[in-house]
Amino acid sequence: MIYWTPLLHMYQPSFQNSEVLKQIDKECYKPLFRMLEEHDNVKISLNINAVLIEMLREFNLSDTIELLKNLEQNNKIEIVGTAKFHPILPLIPQKEAERQIEMNEEILRQEFQQWKRTGFFPPELSISSQVAKFIRSKGYKWVIMSGIACPSEWVYDQIYTSPNGLMLFFRDDILSNKIAFNDITAKEFVAHLGVTFKQETKEKNKYSITAMDAETFGHHIKKFERTFLSKSFELINNEKEIEIEFISNLEKYFPTHNEKIIPKESSWSTTYDDMNLNIPYPLWDHPDNRVHSLFWKIMRSLNNLMNLVENLELNDEWEVKRYTETARWFYDRGICSDTTWWANPDRGTWSPNLIYKGVELLMKSALNAQLALVLANKSDLGEGYFDSISFYHNLLLMELYSRTKKFKKHIKEGSQ
Numbered sequence: 009m010i011y012w013t014p015l016l017h018m019y020q021p022s023f024q025n026s027e028v029l030k031q032i033d034k035e036c037y038k039p040l041f042r043m044l045e046e047h048d049n050v051k052i053s054l055n056i057n058a059v060l061i062e063m064l065r066e067f068n069l070s071d072t073i074e075l076l077k078n079l080e081q082n083n084k085i086e087i088v089g090t091a092k093f094h095p096i097l098p099l100i101p102q103k104e105a106e107r108q109i110e111m112n113e114e115i116l117r118q119e120f121q122q123w124k125r126t127g128f129f130p131p132e133l134s135i136s137s138q139v140a141k142f143i144r145s146k147g148y149k150w151v152i153m154s155g156i157a158c159p160s161e162w163v164y165d166q167i168y169t170s171p172n173g174l175m176l177f178f179r180d181d182i183l184s185n186k187i188a189f190n191d192i193t194a195k196e197f198v199a200h201l202g203v204t205f206k207q208e209t210k211e212k213n214k215y216s217i218t219a220m221d222a223e224t225f226g227h228h229i230k231k232f233e234r235t236f237l238s239k240s241f242e243l244i245n246n247e248k249e250i251e252i253e254f255i256s257n258l259e260k261y262f263p264t265h266n267e268k269i270i271p272k273e274s275s276w277s278t279t280y281d282d283m284n285l286n287i288p289y290p291l292w293d294h295p296d297n298r299v300h301s302l303f304w305k306i307m308r309s310l311n312n313l314m315n316l317v318e319n320l321e322l323n324d325e326w327e328v329k330r331y332t333e334t335a336r337w338f339y340d341r342g343i344c345s346d347t348t349w350w351a352n353p354d355r356g357t358w359s360p361n362l363i364y365k366g367v368e369l370l371m372k373s374a375l376n377a378q379l380a381l382v383l384a385n386k387s388d389l390g391e392g393y394f395d396s397i398s399f400y401h402n403l404l405l406m407e408l409y410s411r412t413k414k415f416k417k418h419i420k421e422g423s424q
Contacts (some may be wrong), residue, residue: 009250011215012215013051013177013215014252015179016220016221018037020032021366022339024025024063029067031071035227037226040074040222041076041079043238044363046238047245048184049123049241049245049252050079052254053127055087057115058111059398061115077195090130091130094131095108095343096348097130099304105142106341111340113125115140125149127150130151132291133157133219134274134345135238137271142170148174149256150256152175154182154274154278155176156279157274158178164216166263166265167262168265170269175264179217183222184219184220188228188423194237194240195243197236201216202247215262250382256309291352291359293348297352299351299363302407306404307370310373313393316393317332328380331376331383334373335380338370339369341369342367342369344366358411367401369398
């Protein structure tokens, strides 16, 4: 038997335009969920970041959440854990990573009454040994990663675990990317599972995990929820040797591998060339990317500033408390992955305005944190960090301007 275990990831940044979100909901979320209702053999592990749930509520799209709830109640989807505002977990302090996970869990428990910790989706499939360790310590049973994170021989008939017992599942990157970029039809995909895949694995029971953005189906590729997903469900329904299953249920069918492994630092955008250069998170922290470098310099000083503020004795100082809470509100949202993701012109993603939307959140956090120290008569403690943030902020603005000029020239040269 071949078990196909699909995972879909739903996310939008907190600063997403309401009209854009409504368009994505119209093109993707609602059509996708309604299509899933039509098929009896659907089993999808699904990640939806809590920030998206809140935004759907805020922009009067709660009916989409109700569709999602119905799918969960009918056992067609399982909701997995993640970090609320989509930060790159290995790149932020562990206490902040755990906070993001806990905030996400709070919303999931409110929306999905039967939700419990089972699987975990690290944003951008960004993983490290430390992240895997604290995911397990928080009670999760498994984590999904890019195939490039596997440090040992790839297995399809057993389940790897980490030294602390976390089940480690690896995405089939090649197959997932073929689907995501519309390079394989539903018929070819099912044939791959039922014929090619089975021949390669010598007739044994095997599993194949695909994972991609939910927005692929209908938003990035129009009507793709019909032309690929729905068609695949129909074809598989007629196949005796293929079943669709939740990732959480794979342990029922497959034994644990004897070897304990530690995943390689990586993401689902990491290439083998990146790995050879020891650049595990290239779209968010590349040593040759000056925007990334300046961003993380701001973050290091801001982390120190936040630590100072959160150690204040607030007592009845309501103004200090108000500025502290405001700093925290902006910080939680500002550490999302989008800011640095949009700063990769060499890989086709460059948007100074979207970069600055994220940076602006961090600057508001820094301002409010320093004001809290001022009102607590401890401004001298944070002045060095605040000055550093201001300095690197100005350099980053200059870099956005300079890089855009170079990028524009590159586009013109490439079009001639």
